[in-house]
Structure formats: C-alpha cells, structure tokens
Amino acid sequence: MLLARWPLRTFLPREWMSVLRLLIAVPVDLRRYAAASALVAIAACGERAAPSPPGGVAVRDDFGRVVRIAAPPTRIVSLNPSTTELLFAIGAGAKVVGRTEYDQWPDSARLVPSVGPGMRPNLEAVLQRRPDLVILYASGADRVTADRLTAAGVAVVALRNDHISDFGRVTMILGRLLGDTVRARTVVDSVTTTLDRVRRATAPLPKPTVFIHAWEKPLITIGGGSFMSELVTIAGARNIYDSLSAPSPSVTLEDVVRRDPRYVLVSPIERDHLLATDRWKSLSAVREGRVLAYDTNLVARPSVKLGEAAVSLARLLHPGLELAR
Amino acid sequence: MRRFRWALIAIVLLVAVMLAIELGTIPLSPAEAWNALFDRGPSDAITVVQVLRLPRVVLAALIGAGLALSGAALQGSMRNPLAEPYLLGVSGGAAVGAVLAVSLGLAATLVPLAAFAGAILAVVVAFFVAHAAGSRGDPRILLMAGVVVGAFANSVIMLVLGTAPSATVRDAIWWMMGSVAAATWAQSAWLAAYLLIGGGALFAWAREIDVLGLGDDAAAALGVDPERSARRVYVAASLLAAATVAAAGLVGFVGLVVPHIVRGMGVSRHRALLAGSALVGAALVVLADLAARTLRPPTELPLGAVTAIVGVPFFLARLRRLT
Numbered sequence: 001m002l003l004a005r006w007p008l009r010t011f012l013p014r015e016w017m018s019v020l021r022l023l024i025a026v027p028v029d030l031r032r033y034a035a036a037s038a039l040v041a042i043a044a045c046g047e048r049a050a051p052s053p054p055g056g057v058a059v060r061d062d063f064g065r066v067v068r069i070a071a072p073p074t075r076i077v078s079l080n081p082s083t084t085e086l087l088f089a090i091g092a093g094a095k096v097v098g099r100t101e102y103d104q105w106p107d108s109a110r111l112v113p114s115v116g117p118g119m120r121p122n123l124e125a126v127l128q129r130r131p132d133l134v135i136l137y138a139s140g141a142d143r144v145t146a147d148r149l150t151a152a153g154v155a156v157v158a159l160r161n162d163h164i165s166d167f168g169r170v171t172m173i174l175g176r177l178l179g180d181t182v183r184a185r186t187v188v189d190s191v192t193t194t195l196d197r198v199r200r201a202t203a204p205l206p207k208p209t210v211f212i213h214a215w216e217k218p219l220i221t222i223g224g225g226s227f228m229s230e231l232v233t234i235a236g237a238r239n240i241y242d243s244l245s246a247p248s249p250s251v252t253l254e255d256v257v258r259r260d261p262r263y264v265l266v267s268p269i270e271r272d273h274l275l276a277t278d279r280w281k282s283l284s285a286v287r288e289g290r291v292l293a294y295d296t297n298l299v300a301r302p303s304v305k306l307g308e309a310a311v312s313l314a315r316l317l318h319p320g321l322e323l324a325r
Numbered sequence: 326m327r328r329f330r331w332a333l334i335a336i337v338l339l340v341a342v343m344l345a346i347e348l349g350t351i352p353l354s355p356a357e358a359w360n361a362l363f364d365r366g367p368s369d370a371i372t373v374v375q376v377l378r379l380p381r382v383v384l385a386a387l388i389g390a391g392l393a394l395s396g397a398a399l400q401g402s403m404r405n406p407l408a409e410p411y412l413l414g415v416s417g418g419a420a421v422g423a424v425l426a427v428s429l430g431l432a433a434t435l436v437p438l439a440a441f442a443g444a445i446l447a448v449v450v451a452f453f454v455a456h457a458a459g460s461r462g463d464p465r466i467l468l469m470a471g472v473v474v475g476a477f478a479n480s481v482i483m484l485v486l487g488t489a490p491s492a493t494v495r496d497a498i499w500w501m502m503g504s505v506a507a508a509t510w511a512q513s514a515w516l517a518a519y520l521l522i523g524g525g526a527l528f529a530w531a532r533e534i535d536v537l538g539l540g541d542d543a544a545a546a547l548g549v550d551p552e553r554s555a556r557r558v559y560v561a562a563s564l565l566a567a568a569t570v571a572a573a574g575l576v577g578f579v580g581l582v583v584p585h586i587v588r589g590m591g592v593s594r595h596r597a598l599l600a601g602s603a604l605v606g607a608a609l610v611v612l613a614d615l616a617a618r619t620l621r622p623p624t625e626l627p628l629g630a631v632t633a634i635v636g637v638p639f640f641l642a643r644l645r646r647l648t
Binding site: 102116117119120215216217218219220241244249250251252253254255256257258259278279281282 | 349350351372373376377378380487488490491492495496499504506507509618622623624625627
C-alpha cells in the first residue's frame with residue numbers, strides 16, 4: 001500500500017530511495033526498532049547539506065509513514081499539549097500558529113490561537129491557520145485526520161509520546177523537522193541528565209509502594225503503560241499497578257486495600273476528599289495520613305517538565321533527599 | 326415451581342447477598358465474613374465487610390428493587406410489555422442533568438440532585454407532550470412522547486460531550502454506565518425513603534393496576550378512573566426510577582427484564598408481581614455488582630453493562646416460553 005501511494009521516486013534523490021527501500025523491506029516488527037537508526041542516516045544526509053538542504057528533511061512518524069518536508073516549516077499547528085510545549089522548548093514557539101484549547105503550557109502558548117478541542121479537531125479551523133506542518137498525537141482516531149490533512153496538501157507528522165523513552169525520540173524528530181537538532185539535543189540532554197540524577201539518588205533507597213489516584217468516579221489509577229508509572233519508578237518507589245499494561249485502568253477500592261500501598265499519590269484538590277471519606281479510611285495509607293499531593297502542573301504531561309516532575313516526586317516520596325548537582 | 330416460587334425468590338436474594346458479602350479481591354472465609362458482619366474477628370476483615378462491601382451490596386439491592394418496582398408498575402398500568410422507566414425519558418433526563426452539572430463544574434454533591442431534577446423534568450415534559458397531543462391517558466402516546474424526550478436528551482448529551490474536556494466526559498460516562506462503587510450509607514438511606522414512599526404507593530394501587538389491565542371500559546365499569554389511575558402510577562414509578570439514577574447513575578435493563586422474569590414464575594396479580602419484582606431486582610443488581618468487581622480483578626467493569634449481560638439469558642428464556 002505504501003509503495004502504491006508513493007510517487008516519491010519522482011522527487012527523491014536516488015541514494016534516499018535505497019534507504020527507504022530498506023525501511024520498507026525490513027519486517028514490520030523490526031521496522032519500529034530499525035527506524036530510529038535508519039532515520040539517523042536520513043537525518044545525517046539532511047544535516048550535512050545544511051543550512052538549506054536541497055532535498056529537505058524526511059522523518060518516519062509513529063503511523064509509520066515517512067514524511068518529507070522540503071524546507072523548514074514556518075507555520076506549525078500542534079494538536080497535542082506535550083508537543084506544543086516541546087516546540088516552545090526547542091525555540092520554535094514563534095512558528096506555532098495553532099494549538100488545541102488544552103495546550104496551556106508554557107504560558108506563552110496561550111497567546112497562540114486555539115483551533116478547538118484536540119480530539120476530533122475541526123479540519124477547517126486547522127487549515128484556516130494556513131499551516132505548512134501539522135503535528136498531532138498518533139492515536140487511531142487521528143489517522144483519519146492525518147490522511148485528510150495530507151490530502152489537503154499539508155505535511156502531517158503523528159507522534160506518540162506515551163513513555164519516557166519516547167521523549168528523546170519525539171524531541172529529536174521535532175528538532176530535525178525544524179532544522180535545529182542542536183537545541184533539541186540540549187533539551188533532551190538536560191531532561192535525561194535530571195532523570196539520571198534522580199535515578200542515582202534514589203537507587204540505594206528503599207522502594208515504597210505507591211497507589212496513584214488519577215480519578216475518583218470511576219476510580220482510575222495509572223498503569224504500567226503510562227509515563228507517570230515510570231516517573232514513580234525513577235523517583236524511587238513502585239506503582240502497585242505497574243503490571244497492568246493499560247495506561248489508566250479502572251480498579252476496585254478493595255483491590256487497592258488488598259495491595260496495601262505505603263503511599264497514595266493524589267492531585268491536591270482530591271487530597272482532602274480522600275482523607276475525609278469513610279471508604280478511603282479502609283486504606284492504611286489514608287488512615288495514617290500518608291497521602292501525598294503531587295504537582296499536577298509538572299506531572300500531568302510527558303514533556304520538558306519530566307525532569308522537574310521526577311525531582312518533585314522523589315522529594316515527595318523521600319523527604320530530605322539529597323540530589324547531587 | 327409455583328408452590329415454591331416465593332421460597333425460591335427469597336433464597337436467591339439471600340444467596341446473592343451472602344455471596345456479595347463473602348466474595349471480593351480480598352479473600353475471606355465464609356465464617357470470617359459472617360463474623361465481621363457482627364463486629365467479630367480481625368479488624369481488617371470487619372473493615373472489608375462493613376466499609377467496602379456492605380454499603381455496595383445494600384445500595385445495589387435498593388437500586389434493583391426500585392427499578393424493578395418501577396418497571397413492573399409501568400408495564401402493568403400501560404399494558405405494554407416494553408414499558409420501563411428508561412423508555413419514558415427518565416434515563417435521558419437524568420443523564421442530561423448530570424452531564425450539565427458536571428460540565429458547569431458544580432460541586433460533586435450537587436450532581437445527583439441535578440440528575441434527579443433532570444429525570445423529573447423529562448418525565449413532566451413527556452407527560453405534557455402526550456397531553457398536548459390529546460392522549461387522555463393513552464399509554465401508547467405517552468410511551469412515544471417518552472421515547473421522543475429520551476432521544477432529544479441523548480442529542481443534548483452528545484452536543485455537550487462533543488466539545489467537553491476529557492475530565493467532563495469521564496465523569497459523565499461514569500453516570501451513564503452506572504456504579505455503586507462510591508456507595509455511602511446516606512445514599513442508601515435516601516433511596517430507602519423513596520422506596521418506602523414510592524413503593525408503598527404502588528402497592529396501595531396494585532389492585533387498580535390489575536383492573537387497568539382489563540381495558541379502560543372495564544376499569545371504568547369497576548369504578549376505576551383509568552386516566553387518573555395510570556397518571557399517578559406513572560408519577561410514582563418515575564420518581565422511584567429518578568431516585569435510583571441519582572444514587573447510582575443509569576443501570577439499564579433491570580426495569581425491563583425483572584417483571585418479565587417474575588411473570589414467568591407464574592405471578593400475575595400486581596401486589597405479588599410488585600413484591601416479587603422488588604426482590605428479584607435486588608438480587609439481580611447485587612449479583613451484577615458482584616460480577617462487576619470480581620470478574621476481571623483488579624479492574625472494575627461498568628455495572629450498567631453487567632446487569633444487561635446477567636439479565637439477557639433470563640429474558641431470552643422467558644421470550645422462548647412466550648412464543
């Protein structure tokens with residue numbers, strides 16, 4: 001299907017075609033892992049030809065499509081809060097001309113016109129911003145959006161950043177798209193360094209168990225499929241539901257009681273509710289006041305704040321923790 | 326079977342309640358669970374039984390009884406085997422009330438009130454639509470008016486949720502799927518009061534519902550004003566259903582299926598049918614909640630979906646016998 005749709009041969013340099021053919025030939029399972037290394041090769045071609053690469057940049061996005069951009073984009077619409085935040089972090093904030101109403105970070109992002117909700121975005125509102133690049137979350141529902149925007153002649157890159165390991169990859173893809181991998185590399189390095197620092201500081205400490213309270217009605221927690229569970233691990237604790245693959249499963253309170261977590265992590269507004277509810281008092285962590293309010297502004301998104309989020313969680317879970325500079 | 330049906334219903338309800346208290350993700354022996362009910366044994370077991378399980382079981386039983394009573398009374402007074410509270414716009418109205426309250430950011434304690442108000446409003450609107458159409462108590466027109474109001478309510482919900490942030494959607498969907506996971510004794514006390522009043526009224530009118538089944542003319546000949554009688558049954562039944570929705574959201578299928586199950590046991594007089602439906606409805610929802618919290622541990626399934634899955638086999642068995 002990929003081959004049938006592509007008139008790529010017509011406008012790609014010959015040496016690129018061999019790389020692409022390689023990508024397509026690799027079995028599907030391997031392709032995901034091979035993509036990263038192959039992309040380095042592609043990007044290297046682009047970077048060598050800087051400042052204005054004649055062939056432009058090609059990246060493989062998380063729908064598995066290779067998106068090729070002739071010149072660095074100047075008008076970007078980002079339909080995902082964490083990629084919007086990343087774009088500002090790597091110095092491309094001035095090029096963001098559209099965002100969703102949930103993209104509130106950093107503060108300056110709020111000055112960018114909103115094109116409405118992030119799920120099922122209004123295509124006309126997106127196109128009205130006259131973007132030359134649209135970045136969206138690689139969910140099944142967004143595939144149709146991506147196809148239609150592509151058909152409308154706009155470059156679309158779909159990115160999935162569910163895990164901490166995605167952060168570096170996604171940031172570097174954004175950097176390559178914008179023709180500035182140096183800045184992107186700096187952001188990735190600073191977050192990675194902070195995460196490593198927290199990892200090292202908590203490594204020798206005991207690992208208390210934690211229940212992450214994400215929602216009250218229904219009772220939703222965070223499973224191993226979410227970056228938040230990884231953050232808790234880095235911060236030197238163990239999420240009692242890290243074995244569940246779903247990112248946000250609904251669980252019974254009785255099962256939480258059975259697992260008897262040492263701490264409950266909860267958003268600040270729900271903390272008082274938990275402490276005052278009879279049902280919740282059947283949990284020893286609530287009865288004995290080990291209910292920790294996490295900073296919702298830091299912990300809620302897998303973005304440039306990952307490092308800070310890990311620091312704040314580690315300090316919450318291990319009071320008096322010394323973090324080496 | 327006929328002779329022992331009351332014993333059977335009582336045993337089923339009793340077994341359902343015992344199982345629901347005994348089973349859960351925390352393993353307890355039957356003796357431990359039983360002792361914990363009476364404050365005996367280890368404090369952990371007492372907490373599990375009295376704080377985590379009992380409030381759910383009691384609220385589930387009350388929800389089931391209320392919905393089944395409401396359905397039995399409506400099917401009888403409207404002479405329609407499809408009549409049930411949710412078909413009259415109660416569910417749609419309650420969901421609109423809850424969704425609006427959630428999306429306006431009202432306090433969590435006000436959401437049940439909004440759901441209750443929405444349900445009552447929908448019933449009143451349906452009633453006036455039918456009246457304006459000149460129904461004069463014609464149950465078919467009343468049913469159609471209810472369906473229209475319900476459809477309208479559904480589209481309002483979709484309009485609101487279509488542009489709502491995901492937190493609102495999550496809260497709203499919780500309402501529409503029903504749950505007794507957050508059960509409190511206060512909720513059960515309120516619902517019990519409604520059950521006493523609404524259910525008591527329906528029991529008092531059980532004879533009239535029997536007579537309504539004979540047709541309007543026969544009813545009039547027997548000294549029953551069919552329009553007035555059907556109207557007050559309608560009001561009491563929707564009040565009951567609205568109270569259950571306010572306590573636990575939408576728990577589908579119970580109001581429709583339970584009266585049919587009880588009729589299948591050979592009960593036809595409405596005094597007995599109402600009593601039987603209340604008990605079987607209680608057992609059905611208690612079992613459904615037990616399934617919802619134990620089938621796929623540690624996750625919890627939506628109660629409203631499980632009631633349908635538990636209820637469908639009974640309903641199919643009953644349908645086969647009817648045809």
